[in-house]
Amino acid sequence: MDPLKVTLENGKTLECKPGTIVGSLCPAPRADSGLDYIAALVNNDTASLSYPLTTNCSVRFLTMADPNGWRIYRRSLCFLLAKTVKELYPDSEFSVDHSFGLGLYCSLREPGKDGCSHETVEAIENRMMELTQKNITIERHKIAFTEAIEEFRRSGQLDKINLLKYRNPPRVVLHWCDGFSDLSHGPLVQKTGMLRFFKLIHYKPGFVLHLPDRKHAGKIPPFEDQPHLFNIFQEHKKWGRILGVDTVGKLNEITATGGIEHFILTAEALHEKKLSGIADQITESKARVILIAGPSCAGKTTFSKRLATHLMVNGLKPVTIEMDDYFVGPESNPLDENGNPDFEHIEAVDLELFNRNMLDLLDGKEVDLPNFNFSKKSREYLGRKLKINPDQPVIIEGIHGLNPRLTEKIPQKTKFKIYISALTQLSVDSHNRISTTDNRLMRRIVRDHNFRAYHAIETMRQWPSVRRGEKKWIFPFQKEADATFNSALDYELAVLKPIVEPLLMQIKPNNPEYAEARRLTEFLLNFLGTPDNPVPRTSILREYIGGSCFDY
Numbered sequence: 001m002d003p004l005k006v007t008l009e010n011g012k013t014l015e016c017k018p019g020t021i022v023g024s025l026c027p028a029p030r031a032d033s034g035l036d037y038i039a040a041l042v043n044n045d046t047a048s049l050s051y052p053l054t055t056n057c058s059v060r061f062l063t064m065a066d067p068n069g070w071r072i073y074r075r076s077l078c079f080l081l082a083k084t085v086k087e088l089y090p091d092s093e094f095s096v097d098h099s100f101g102l103g104l105y106c107s108l109r110e111p112g113k114d115g116c117s118h119e120t121v122e123a124i125e126n127r128m129m130e131l132t133q134k135n136i137t138i139e140r141h142k143i144a145f146t147e148a149i150e151e152f153r154r155s156g157q158l159d160k161i162n163l164l165k166y167r168n169p170p171r172v173v174l175h176w177c178d179g180f181s182d183l184s185h186g187p188l189v190q191k192t193g194m195l196r197f198f199k200l201i202h203y204k205p206g207f208v209l210h211l212p213d214r215k216h217a218g219k220i221p222p223f224e225d226q227p228h229l230f231n232i233f234q235e236h237k238k239w240g241r242i243l244g245v246d247t248v249g250k251l252n253e254i255t256a257t258g259g260i261e262h263f264i265l266t267a268e269a270l271h272e273k274k275l276s277g278i279a280d281q282i283t284e285s286k287a288r289v290i291l292i293a294g295p296s297c298a299g300k301t302t303f304s305k306r307l308a309t310h311l312m313v314n315g316l317k318p319v320t321i322e323m324d325d326y327f328v329g330p331e332s333n334p335l336d337e338n339g340n341p342d343f344e345h346i347e348a349v350d351l352e353l354f355n356r357n358m359l360d361l362l363d364g365k366e367v368d369l370p371n372f373n374f375s376k377k378s379r380e381y382l383g384r385k386l387k388i389n390p391d392q393p394v395i396i397e398g399i400h401g402l403n404p405r406l407t408e409k410i411p412q413k414t415k416f417k418i419y420i421s422a423l424t425q426l427s428v429d430s431h432n433r434i435s436t437t438d439n440r441l442m443r444r445i446v447r448d449h450n451f452r453a454y455h456a457i458e459t460m461r462q463w464p465s466v467r468r469g470e471k472k473w474i475f476p477f478q479k480e481a482d483a484t485f486n487s488a489l490d491y492e493l494a495v496l497k498p499i500v501e502p503l504l505m506q507i508k509p510n511n512p513e514y515a516e517a518r519r520l521t522e523f524l525l526n527f528l529g530t531p532d533n534p535v536p537r538t539s540i541l542r543e544y545i546g547g548s549c550f551d552y
Helices: 067-088 118-134 145-154 158-164 227-243 248-256 260-285 300-313 351-362 436-451 456-473 475-480 492-505 514-524
Strands: 004-008 013-016 039-042 045-047 057-062 093-100 103-109 139-144 171-177 180-183 199-203 206-210 289-293 319-322 367-373 378-386 394-397 415-421 427-429 483-486
Touching (some): 045 067, 045 514, 067 171, 067 514, 093 206, 093 227, 118 199, 139 145, 145 171, 158 180, 158 427, 227 260, 227 475, 227 483, 248 260, 248 427, 260 300, 260 415, 300 394, 415 475, 436 456, 436 492, 436 514, 456 475, 456 492, 456 514, 492 514
Parallel strands (some): 289 415, 319 394
Antiparallel strands (some): 004 013, 039 045, 039 057, 093 103, 103 206, 171 180, 199 206
């Protein structure tokens, strides 16, 4: 057979035999940064270092500092953690639940106990470190479907069987390491010795798998407690128990047996109940300024409109002010470290004008509200006059709502702050959580396609910048919230699947975004799709898929 041509990141071209293992072409075991090469991008698709090359290709080797490498590192650590728990505590109930700061919160219930002890967590960490020092190979096996089902039945992994119930591939990919096997959800590192950087922290009733910051990979930063985030997740876990669904397999069962409409209505009712409670808090506090913040595609706009309805039920007459109308414009907008406009910066908002207008409103004065013309990229005044009564609240929705600088001149006692998130409690299976960031990204891809005429590839190219802005300007202030609302809906990925899949399919292997698009496409294969007709017109999901009864 003709030799393959392989182009490396430095532009060098090699020739090799078909079937050559990609890791054998790696110039060194570690990069100049001192980090291990743990995987590769082959024609813009992620692959393990044991991947055999079969076509001409471009190859770029990855460390954990790369976003694609980072996901592989984190997924591999979860595999090692699951193996260790199964080895030490085979009768316990273990699951990787949700993100927690830089790490992941994990549940572990030992027999007869509500959680796990500090000594248990320490024993797991010590054993994981031993396994990394032994540098054991993690093997990838492709076996017959029936053989995989038998393996999962033998090992008691019923969640894997449920997940495969509505899939019928002829072969199933498993990862295997020293007697432990797990269903593959993407490439893993080749050796346990590559998983050197982690720490386990006891956090009742479970623990946190604490990871390094990707930008400073190789160093474990101090642990930062996030009780607000933890409480949001725990509340949603309770909702999951009410709904009877905590994995994709269980959701698929409801979809397949015709129960999805009732499930959707129950999930929406839980949202409605939470909204009503927040409206009661605001009414009791007599707050005049209601500030709503949260990351991109958390559902802030629909939440604001639904909250206004609940406040009206309580006898109030809220008015809404758009934060976007206070943009300073391109000439005054701050720049980021690359010299590009930083639209997420707090000073992209005219803070002085905003505070002056708000104080005048609270004093009973009439205010001429600005309007930002995005076509002309300038502020204009269209005669929008506003004057409010002494008991009339103002709802303000925007990414900086919880930042004290936004309302620094407004008296604290007049403010009520709400943080909106989209933190799903649903897991693919017990060892593999669903990323809340992925959830929001798919919401945004659908919204941008439906209402902004953006292609999926454009949304994905903007996403890293959006994420940087969130980490700097939104997440640090969530602790300022007086109330929190989780907009995630456990059924939504089943509704988004048939809409987002064809959009992702348009991203091809010659695009740098292909690895991410393919990862999301493979992830969506786990879901049975469902039509959107049972979704209520008041649902937050309608903000993205269309058909809302609210005017945006």
